[in-house]
Structure formats: C-alpha cells, structure tokens
C-alpha cells in the first residue's frame with residue numbers, strides 16, 4: 457500500500473504544481489484593502505468585487521506584500537497597483553469573466569453567494585485556524601430561507617440577485633454539496649474563489665495498480681487509507697483539517713460509482729450515496745452540475761442594472777479600470793455616444809460615463825455575436841478585455857481599418873461596395 461501511497465502523492469504534487477489556477481480571491485476580509493494607506497483598494501458593496509482605484513493609488517505597494525495570495529502586481533510604467541478586476545464590466549452586463557468563459561476544461565463556475573457582512577470579522581478571528589472553513593460557511597446565508605430573502609429585499613438587494621443566489625452553482629458546490637473548499641483559509645481573508653479537490657489521481661493510481669477505480673469500496677478505502685494526499689490537500693484547503701477534504705472526496709467518489717451503475721443499466725445502490733453522507737437525488741444533482749451543466753447553469757450572473765434602468769436609459773457603461781495607456785489593456789478609453797471619454801488618469805478618469813440603452817445593447821451584441829458591433833462610434837475600438845474571440849473586429853490589428861485610416865462614412869461605403 458505504501459507504494460500506492462507514494463504514487464498517489466506524486467500524482468497530487470504534479471497536479472498542484474501545474475494545474476491549480478489562481479486568481480484574486482475577492483476576499484470577504486481583504487488584507488490588500490486593509491494594508492493600503494491611500495484607501496485606493498476597495499471592495500464594492502454591490503457585488504463584492506475588490507478593485508484598485510487608479511486615481512487614488514499612490515504606489516505605496518503595501519497591498520503587494522499585504523495580499524497573502526500574491527495577487528496584486530505593481531505596474532512600474534504607471535506607478536500604480538493592479539490586480540484581477542473580476543472582469544467587472546462583463547459581470548455588470550451578466551457575462552462571465554474571460555478566464556471562466558475561455559476555460560477549455562469548463563471547470564469554472566460563477567454565481568451569487570449571500571452573506572452576513574456583519575459576521576465576517578468575527579468569523580475571520582476564530583481562535584483555531586481549523587475552524588475557519590466552518591466559520592466562513594456560517595457567514596453564508598441560505599437563499600431558500602424566507603427570512604433571509606425578506607431581509608435581503610429589505611436591505612435593498614434586488615430581487616433578481618436573490619433569485620440568482622437560489623440558482624447559484626457556487627452556493628450549491630460550496631454549501632449544499634460541500635465539495636468546494638476555500639484556498640488557504642488560514643490567511644483569514646475569507647477567500648471567495650473555492651476549489652473542488654481532485655479525485656482523479658486516486659482513481660488513476662487505483663486503476664494503474666489493477667484495482668477498479670470506479671468501485672465505491674475501493675475509492676472509499678483508498679481515501680481512508682492514503683493519508684498523504686488527504687493531508688496534503690487539507691494543508692491547501694482547510695488549514696490542515698482532513699475531515700472536510702475527506703468528505704468532499706467521498707462525495708465525488710460516491711458520485712462516480714453511483715453514476716457508473718446507472719450508465720451500465722444496473723440498479724442504483726442508495727448505500728453508496730449514504731456512505732458519503734448524502735442521497736442519490738443529491739448525487740445526481742451534483743453530477744448534472746459538474747458534468748452536464750450548460751453555460752447558463754455554470755454562470756448565473758445577475759446584471760448590475762435592472763431592465764427598468766435600461767429602459768430609462770440611466771445605465772452606465774463603465775470602462776475597465778486598467779484600460780489606459782500603459783495599463784495591461786494598453787488601450788485608450790474609447791468612445792461612447794460618438795465622443796471621446798475623459799483622460800485615462802487624473803480627476804476625470806474612472807468616472808461612469810452616462811450611456812444610453814443602445815450602448816448597453818451594443819455591448820451585449822459585441823460579446824455575443826460572431827460579427828463586430830455595427831455601430832459607427834464603436835468602430836476602430838476593440839476592448840480586448842471584453843472581446844469574446846469571435847469574429848475579427850475592425851481595428852483589431854494596427855493598420856487594418858484602424859482609427860484615422862478611414863472615416864466611418866468611408867468604411868460604410870466600402871461595405872456597400874463589398875455587397
């Protein structure tokens with residue numbers, strides 16, 4: 457068994473060395489925010505996204521060392537701190553982040569999690585770091601609870617957000633099925649990007665040593681016996697407490713065995729699910745979420761603006777805070793309503809620019825169609841942060857119908873000729 461244990465450990469170490477994708481955790485108790493002397497780092501109250509106000513950042517770099525996940529970077533050209541923005545301009549219009557949408561493994565899920573902000577500090581301060589996972593779960597609120605829903609609506613959380621929380625795949629994986637776990641909760645920042653520990657190295661090791669890697673007994677036995685991978689995973693996800701990792705792996709193992717019986721046309725065995733502390737119905741629900749979920753099930757994102765707001769034309773298209781000369785997007789601020797926006801840095805930057813309903817719809821069209829948006833005032837402007845990889849927008853490459861080469865009228869004439 458020791459040889460098998462060594463093999464599994466090696467597999468796990470290789471897995472984590474190469475395949476643990478890391479982004480900013482958009483923590484509930486962000487130490488980057490606490491460490492910024494300028495007050496430039498902030499957590500948005502409306503959706504919890506943690507951002508750097510580029511106007512207020514004075515380049516102290518305290519946030520770079522203050523983030524234990526090492527997710528703040530210093531831009532030496534601009535002298536400002538930068539970090540993952542959770543692609544907030546996309547999130548605001550109900551679209552997934554670029555890293556989620558482009559993930560070939562379809563392993564990222566996005567959704568709303570309701571939580572009690574007043575209990576975050578207390579939960580982050582529990583004495584035993586092994587209690588932090590449970591304490592964070594305790595801060596999350598059940599969107600099915602009528603009292604929670606009434607309180608959310610009373611506190612101004614829009615109804616569509618509460619409804620999204622009910623359908624949230626993140627809440628389901630973290631709270632309902634308990635298969636997703638926080639990364640390094642011992643940092644006490646209450647991270648919000650959670651991970652499902654991998655079962656595949658255990659399965660592969662069983663299979664390669666001649667065991668049936670889909671048999672529930674073998675899988676449960678391997679999880680119980682092979683302490684090393686469980687403890688290794690526990691160091692990553694639960695401050696060293698092996699119990700939640702074991703529970704997660706047992707649920708995944710039960711799902712694997714349960715679904716194999718169904719796929720082979722055998723009678724389902726409820727004892728498999730029960731031995732993982734769940735039931736066949738929930739196991740099949742988890743299977744649908746992990747293996748079959750469609751786009752709209754993996755990303756349940758309410759828009760920042762209500763339909764009424766869009767109809768009244770009061771919505772804003774807010775540019776990416778990093779989209780300025782020298783920033784990672786390296787773009788200008790573009791144009792809206794046919795006019796240039798304000799300067800990228802300084803007092804007038806980063807302010808919402810009032811946008812009409814047509815801009816809202818153009819933004820959606822730009823992301824969801826195969827063709828570039830057909831609006832003169834968007835032509836020659838390609839926001840790579842928002843580009844979904846479809847089509848070949850004009851101005852994507854320098855010198856190819858870029859701004860200044862042709863006027864919008866000429867380009868329209870070109871297209872007429874093409875037809």
Ligand code: SF4
Pocket residue numbers: 479480481482483486487488489506522523524525526527528539645
């Ligand atoms: S991961 Fe780091 S940068 Fe992101 S919110 Fe947490 S402390 Fe801040």
Ligand code: SF4
Pocket residue numbers: 479480539540541542543553554555556
């Ligand atoms: S693609 Fe968006 S959400 Fe993903 S890491 Fe980059 S900025 Fe963050």
